Amino acid sequence: MPSAEEIRDGQRAAWAGLSASWEKWDTIILDQLGPVGAAMIDRLGIAEDQQHLDIASGTGEPGLSVAKLAPRGRVVLTDLSPEMLAVAARRAKAQGTTNIETKVCSADDLPFPDATFDSVSVRFGYMFFPDLARATAEFARVLEPGGRLCASVWIRPEDNPWTTIAMQAIATAVATPPPDPDRPNMYRCAAPGFIGALYERAGLRDVDEWDVGIELVTRSPEEYWEMTADHVSLVAAALRQVDEPARQRIRAHAIEKVSAYAGDGTVRVPGVARCIVGTR
Numbered sequence: 001m002p003s004a005e006e007i008r009d010g011q012r013a014a015w016a017g018l019s020a021s022w023e024k025w026d027t028i029i030l031d032q033l034g035p036v037g038a039a040m041i042d043r044l045g046i047a048e049d050q051q052h053l054d055i056a057s058g059t060g061e062p063g064l065s066v067a068k069l070a071p072r073g074r075v076v077l078t079d080l081s082p083e084m085l086a087v088a089a090r091r092a093k094a095q096g097t098t099n100i101e102t103k104v105c106s107a108d109d110l111p112f113p114d115a116t117f118d119s120v121s122v123r124f125g126y127m128f129f130p131d132l133a134r135a136t137a138e139f140a141r142v143l144e145p146g147g148r149l150c151a152s153v154w155i156r157p158e159d160n161p162w163t164t165i166a167m168q169a170i171a172t173a174v175a176t177p178p179p180d181p182d183r184p185n186m187y188r189c190a191a192p193g194f195i196g197a198l199y200e201r202a203g204l205r206d207v208d209e210w211d212v213g214i215e216l217v218t219r220s221p222e223e224y225w226e227m228t229a230d231h232v233s234l235v236a237a238a239l240r241q242v243d244e245p246a247r248q249r250i251r252a253h254a255i256e257k258v259s260a261y262a263g264d265g266t267v268r269v270p271g272v273a274r275c276i277v278g279t280r
């Protein structure tokens with residue numbers, strides 16, 4: 001079993017390498033993941049003076065959207081990766097959002113006193129944490145009594161062709177070992193009730209979960225491949241293991257499969273995420 005430090009070091013290195021791609025493909029990623037952020041924010045009940053903590057903020061969402069709804073409040077964007085948070089800070093500046101600050105830290109060791117925040121969000125971060133129970137206990141600790149936690153995770157691969165097309169193409173060229181439940185992987189939190197059980201163990205109440213559909217929209221099958229190969233952590237990591245000729249075969253395979261989703265000058269590949277809310 002990998003140590004927590006080993007997992008954190010691996011994640012720091014991976015996201016330092018992915019940050020430029022997330023910035024490059026920002027508009028497409030924002031559109032794809034926007035419905036999940038909106039669904040999470042809806043259940044957090046953001047007030048004008050909300051004190052909000054966004055965990056694993058990456059390039060800033062949904063924290064930056066919360067900041068716009070809380071002009072008299074404050075949002076702290078946190079992430080393990082300084083490179084990802086630097087993109088978030090640039091995006092905040094470009095949008096003229098000033099009621100935010102960034103803090104590099106790991107989700108399982110938060111540098112904030114107890115009961116500091118009215119709400120906590122974690123969009124697509126849980127699957128990367130070394131110790132999921134410890135991280136959830138930290139989220140509960142920093143919440144005010146009555147404050148809400150809302151997270152989102154990816155559900156089954158068969159419901160997410162936007163990544164399975166790429167992963168199946170990779171599997172034609174390289175052996176992909178079954179995922180290790182003790183290491184980060186995209187579908188680690190997919191089982192119904194998985195995150196809800198962590199919330200309940202951390203003392204949260206009124207736990208509820210629901211699914212939200214998304215769509216990855218690109219202008220062509222080629223653009224689908226380029227952006228997926230560039231920024232999806234699982235895909236980018238698998239592609240690093242193969243040589244250029246294999247990469248070209250994988251690319252051709254993925255482009256052929258994703259073409260089934262093309263029409264009207266766009267390619268629209270669906271997916272489904274699960275949101276989980278709970279109250280301290």
Ligand SMILES: C[S@@+](CC[C@H](N)C(=O)[O-])C[C@H]1O[C@@H](n2cnc3c(N)ncnc32)[C@H](O)[C@@H]1O
Nearest residue numbers: 011015056057058079080081084106107123128
């Ligand atoms: C898929 S990105 C999600 C970014 C953003 N929340 C969004 O939905 O667009 C996952 C983020 O988790 C961060 N991460 C990985 N391990 C972490 C940890 N132990 N603590 C905090 N953040 C972590 C990564 O650096 C990366 O920015």
